[in-house]
Amino acid sequence: MQVLQRFLLSVCSGVLAAAPVLALAFPDKPVQLIVPYAAGGLTDNLARVIAPALSARWGQPVVIENRNGGGTSIGTAAAARAPGDGYTLLLTAFGYIGNPLLMKNLPYDPAALVPVTIVADAPSVLFVSAKLPVNTVPQLIAYAKAHPKGVMFASSGNGSSPHIAAELFASLTGIDIVHVPYRGNGPAMNDLLGGQVQAMFDSSASMSHVRGGRLKALGVASEAPVARLPGVEPIARLGVPQLAGFAAGGWFGFFLPSKTPADLQQRIYADLRAVLETPEVHEAIERAGVEPRLMTQPEFAAYLRAEHDRWAPVIRERRIQLD
Structure with a gap:
């Protein structure tokens, strides 16, 4: 839990290791999009809206891989272990902040993933x-x-x-x-x-x-x-x-392995933003029943930190655990 908080603070402050990479050459092969939820759910539906548009922009297939199970930890762990070359993306939701609070034996380091942008949210x-x-x-x-x-x-x-x-x-x-x-x-x-x-x-x-x-x-x-x-x-x-004041809902966002060079992170963020701002994708996200939303990397990190602080007391009080 403390690792996740420290990492989100570092991202919010813009403290990302910059390493030179030929981002302009990306991508020259298919890109994997991991969805740690079952096919047919809302996160999967959003992936199937965004992936074709991203594929068209990149000129390469964006292949959705559903790796559900373990409270999203299976798919998230696969993304966390992936090379930082931009060819593995993760589209996930609450599990990113929930798992460090819910699991005694988390099978990955939360700091191995970096938030890129939120794509949608919605009150339940x-x-x-x-x-x-x-x-x-x-x-x-x-x-x-x-x-x-x-x-x-x-x-x-x-x-x-x-x-x-x-x-x-x-x-x-x-x-x-x-x-x-x-x-x-x-x-x-x-x-x-x-x-x-x-x-x-x-x-x-x-x-x-x-x-x-x-x-x-x-x-x-x-x-x-x-x-x-x-x-x-x-x-x-x-x-x-x-x-009084009751509020709850879901958010959906993209993540990359944190070892992905900073300039490639920014390239992928820019391409995601361009795709998400097209009327076709914007309207398709709305039809899925959620509100399209975009944030910069520091904004998304700050949002995740606030969500973590908001739900941690509920999880502790109700003694909710995944393992």
């Missing part, structure tokens, strides 16, 4: 099964208190941002939930739609199931209304005092 929506006899957050809390361990919250994996959001919600409201981890958003959502689990924090991409009558959206985990979610009120404003 609290969805419940249409079969659950509640229509509001207060009703959900009352139901959970009347049925201890009767509400199962699905997530995209143990220690994922939907899991941490559910734990924070339970801690603040004093309810006793059952967490059910899945290998990605896709399988978790399938069971929520089928009624095998009762609730889940997920992106607004799942609002289509609300319109189809298969889910209910009880609120959005933001302090202010979200324009793309008319009629879905912030959980913080639903009259539950314990939830």
Whole structure:
């Protein structure tokens, strides 16, 4: 945990080892994009939006490799061990800051990866099964208190941002939930739609199931209304005092092995930025149910440090671990 904090501070301060490299010659072979989540989930969907555009810009294939498992540690470790030549990218989410807090035996050094840029973020929506006899957050809390361990919250994996959001919600409201981890958003959502689990924090991409009558959206985990979610009120404003200020969501960002020379890091950042600013990619990211967002490397490092400091107390209080 301290290693990650020190490393993010160094990146935020711009302290990156500069080494000469012929960045202009990059790439002259296929580039690997590791996604440490299962195919069909939100992170994977974003990768499949961005990879073709990046491939077109580079004139080389950008090959997506899903290496899920271990709370994203398997894929993240593979990226951390990769050569610093720019030919291995990592697109990940909460696991980058969560794993050092959640795992006793982390199989990689967090400082072996350097943040490049965030690409999107989104406040989570609290969805419940249409079969659950509640229509509001207060009703959900009352139901959970009347049925201890009767509400199962699905997530995209143990220690994922939907899991941490559910734990924070339970801690603040004093309810006793059952967490059910899945290998990605896709399988978790399938069971929520089928009624095998009762609730889940997920992106607004799942609002289509609300319109189809298969889910209910009880609120959005933001302090202010979200324009793309008319009629879905912030959980913080639903009259539950314990939830005043409640906010949770996901972010998605690119990382490189930290031994990648600074000028090549900047070249890849510039190319990612150019791709992400195109209308086609921007609109495709919005259709995925998240908000397109860009940051410089120091800005992204500062953001990650703030997220680390925000969620570390929740993880410690709820005694959440991956191993």
